[in-house]
Amino acid sequence: MTSTLSIAVIGAGYWGPNLARNFRSSEHWDLAAICDLDRARAEKLATSLGGIPVVTDLADVLADSSIDAVAIATPARTHHPIAMAALRAGKHVVVEKPLADSRELGEAMVREADERGLVLMADHTYCYTPAALRIRELVEAGELGDILFIDSVRINLGLIQPDVDVFWDLAPHDLSIMDFVLPGGLQTASVAAQGADPLGAGKACIGYLSMPLANGGVAHVHVNWLSPTKIRQVVIGGSRRTLVWDDLNPQQRLSVYDRGVDLAQQSATDRTAATVSYRLGDTWSPALPEREALSAMAAEFAASITEGRPARTDGRAGLRVLSALEAARGSLAQNGAPFAVTASPN
Structure with a gap:
C-alpha cells in the first residue's frame, strides 16, 4: 500500500478511544474525524490525539467524499442503522462486536456490503492478538491433531450492561476466537445455554454455553460479570496435544502440552473394549x-480494502458468531434445551 486511507470513528465512549488511537497511529490510515452526539466527549478524545476534527452529525461524515471508511463503536442496537447508512454512502465499515443485535440485521449488512462491493469487517479484536494468530497456525499445521474439546472462561467483576446480557457482552470474544482458529470457522449444529440472574438485574449475569463440534468434540464457554477474580483462559484439547491460552499471563500466554489419553482398541469386533494409556510428554x-x-x-x-478481498474477520465471521448467540437466546427461552443454529449464508 503506497497511500493512506481516510477513516472516521463513530462513537467516543468506551471502545471508540481505543479504535481512534490505533487508527491515528497506523501508517495505513488518516484519522479524519471523531463523530459523537456528545461534543464535549468527542472533543476530549480528539484533543488527546493531537487535534482531530469533531463532528456531531453522522450525515456530515457520510457526505464527506474524502472519507473512505468508518469504524463503528456505538451500542449494539445502533450498529445496523449506522452501518447500513455508511455502506449506502459508499464507505467501507468495521464494526465492534457484536456485528449487530440480531442475525437478521447482520445478514442485511452483509448483503448490502456484497452488493456494493464494499468491505464489512467485524472487530473481533482477540483474533488479532499474537496468541490467537499462533494458535490458528498450530491448528492448521495439525500440531494439536483433531480438536476434541474447547473450554473457554471469561469471568471478572464487570460492568452490568444496560442493553445486553452477559452472553451478548462477553461471549462474542470466545465465539469469535473459536471461529478464527477452527478450520472452516465455528460450525455447530446447536447451542445449549444456561443463565442466572441472582442479582435481579433483569438479565443473565452468569452464563454457560455448550456446543457440539465435529468428530464428537464439544465446546464450552463460561461467562460471568460477578466473579471477584478475573480469568481469561482458553483450553483447546486435541488428539495429539493440548494448548492453554492464559491471556493474563504475559510471561507465558501460550502453553502446549504433549499430554493426553490414548485408547487402544482390543478387538476389531468389540469397539467398546479399549485399553486406556496416558501420554506424558x-x-x-x-x-x-x-x-x-x-x-x-x-x-x-x-x-x-486495497487488495479487494474479505477481511480475516469479515461480515460472515460476524454472522457465525451472531448465529451462536441467537441460538443461545433461543435455548435460554427453552430452559437450557439445545437450540438449532441457523446456517450462515456462504
Missing part, C-alpha cells in the same frame, strides 16, 4: 511478539 511455550491487537486489526482492514 514435554510442555513448551511458543515465543510471541508483543503487539497491540487493534493495530493489527487496523492494518488488516486497510489491506482488505
